[in-house]
Amino acid sequence: MIIFAINLDVKKEDKKIDQLKSPLINKNIPKNPIRLFQKNEIVELKNVYNELYAINFFASWCLPCKIEAPAIKLLSEKIPVFGVAFKDEEKNILDFLKTFGNPYDKIGIDRNGLLGIEWGVYGIPETFIINKKGQIIYKYTGPLEIDELEKNIYDLIKNER
């Protein structure tokens, strides 16, 4: 009975999207190499970055991705953001980037969604932040909001630097 009451109180606080706690937090990033968009290269993220960076799974067909574009832009001003086009096609990706801007340092492509699964992605957009040691220290499911940036992410970035 009491537990119901507590839980109800907890839920009353406006939780916009139910964040599922990821088991990948504080673990090393998945080792899977990523194919770069429009380049004939396959990279491993640990060789690309040795500083704090973010990775953002997006797609042209995903409505919330369009909504979070400004927030991602702001994030990209603080740390490099690696974008992963999730189950998308070249022409559509180009259109998307033209319309909403390209905040990404580099862009990878995940044609069949299997890379996303390795990262525990279930509903794009999803954004991860990785530290210098190559560990995932933060994950956000759903369109990133400026609110979230200000509340959690900026502090996180400051602490990790």
Added chain:
Amino acid sequence: MEGEIELIYEIGHISIIIASFLSLLSTGVFAFHFFREYYFFSTLIKNFSKIGFFFVLISFLILEYAFINSEFSLDLVVNNSHTTKPLIYKISGLWGNHEGSILLWILILSFFTYLIAKSKSIKSSQFHITVLGIQNIILFLFCIFLLFTSNPFSRNIDPPLEGFGLNPLLQDPGLAFHPPMLYIGYVGLSVSFSFAIAILLNKKVEFDWFNYLKPWTLLTWAFLTSGIALGSWWAYYELGWGGWWFWDPVENASLMPWLISTALIHSITVTQKNNQFYNWTILLAIFGFSFSLLGTFIVRSGLLTSVHAFASDPTRGVFILIILALSTLIPLLIYGFKNTHRIDTKYFIFSKETGLLLNNIFLITSTITILIGTLYPLILETITGSKISVGAAYYNATFSPIMIPFIIIMAFAPFLGWTKTPKKSLLRNMLIIFTLAFVSSFIIFKFNTTSVFGIICGYLSILLFFSVGFTFFKKLQNLKTLPLNYYGMLVAHLGLAIFLFGVTGEQFFKKESSSQIKINEVIAIGDYSVKLENVKNFKIDNYLSETGLFKITKAENFVGKIKSEQRFYPVEKTKTTEAGIFNFILSDIYITMGEGNLKEGWVVKAYFNPLVKCLWFGAFIMAIGGILSLLSKANRRYI
């Protein structure tokens, strides 16, 4: 002209307000009488209850009128109806949402209160008043819940021209009847609750209150059985995933009161016979209602993820939580303080009473098991923040094993006598049916399964079948003199046997296959071949359909044609899958067609579900058994 029409909906609103005042007054009468014991209060409370019902009825009918006329100045109608909807779904749209379903609850509750008020058979005035008083307290609480948190009559100053339609999944005859039946069951439990509290509060009255309890509990049970079965059947043929029970929190929420009411019926029987199990009966009646309220709470609070859940709103959740807490704690306190009934155990170990005692233990244990399974993710998340899922795997590991000894005892319970049993005849009867069942299951099932559970389930269902049959056989001479409620019992138990038989077939012997096929290609299922003959696209009513036409053959012989479709409803922007079901007498072939195109073909899943009809047929028979008992002379005179 417009002003007049608009006024009618305000009347609807006011009606409920009046009804709630009447129930409040009734409560007042009850409370007052409790301290003063004036007998004219009896007439007063009965009249208030009866008139209250009429006001609720008016309110309900007015709301129904609003739905039929697509009166979009009412928010509720806007959110849940559409001008293109067929009439019957406009009508059933009233209860396909939270606010409307609470009004339906209130309607049924006040109707039952009305029936009790009208009853001429309750001999103790004191008792009668108490029961009505408690019913009215509950009624009042629900009315203010409706008025303050879930008002179906909330108006829109600027009515839109069109409603948002009802979920296409809910536009189905099976589903139209599922909520009312379930609610009759849930509300019926409030009656048992009131009776139990009434006897606790009126200890001085020497009264065979439990005889009055029985018909109401039977009614509850029969309707819960039908409601649950209807929901399950609907899910099977409508939702397109071929399952009939998912251990979804809302499904569990209806199963728990069902188990408790089953235990209650059996408990009352013992109390009627020998005055034993008195405390069991009272406690079960109290908790039955708690579980029914819990069921309501879970569905409406938004705390649990479920396909069924209504739109969630924490305030509503809190309200029901309070009602739930009050209705459980206060009776328990009353029970603790006022229950001085001590009865000596008057029966031997090999007796019906023992069998029924074990019955109670098993039913209650399984209910609590389901409760734990349903609530545990919630509890864990609140305390530790980690999320887990409790699904079928858990219940199969915990609920199903408990059911095995339960069914075994149920099978030989008819051979136990009241108070004591001659051992020899018991032994002989048991041996007969166990052996018969053993041989028959050998013949029937032919061991086409790799599951131990499957064999056990099949064996138990046949065992139960023989138990009922043998009992009937032994009474063949006195068929005419057997009371109707004895038949009711046999029929109900038979229903369960049929149901289990269905479970065995569908769970353990089913075949499934899926493949991507183009037109004129074939998918095999068991001994049957299913060929996709054609795919058509067209528009009907309020949806677009892509339909696959299939031909089923068995070894070159034509068996039948069915179709399966993918539907798209533009207004609600939802897609549904309509399964194609080819019916044999007891089994069926179930086909679903997924998405696809001419080039690559379509993903088609085919299932062969043996004995699946037995599931619902069995449940239906159980419900009939309950109704038969209800209609017997023994029970009718107590309504």
Added chain:
Amino acid sequence: MKDKKIFKLLILFCLIFSTSLTYPKISKGNEQTIEKRLNEISNNVRCLVCRNQSIYDSNSDFANDIKKIIMIHLNDNKSDEFIYKFLKSKYGEYILFKPPFQINTLILWILPFILIICGLIFFTFKFLKFRKND
């Protein structure tokens, strides 16, 4: 005298019932096709973008993707446990419908059996007491 008879009865009962357990051919594992395994596993995995459905029941993109990866692992001869562990490592315990058997779920798993045992103890006590008064 009475006790002996009851005892004999129980033995007989157990014998009859146990013979029924010997006749089914219980062969698991090797005869299960990949498709059957896929179906079984899918039934135990939750569709994270649906409201309480398994990926077996769901046709959503997510469900189909997960089914794809399960197939890849199955074709790679991986065991059921490996696949469950893999999914758990990426998505957490929530994605599996069978709750784990660990310390924080001990109550969940054990309580039903404790309840039955309590029920049976209660039952036994009732009759021991009755025997005494007999």
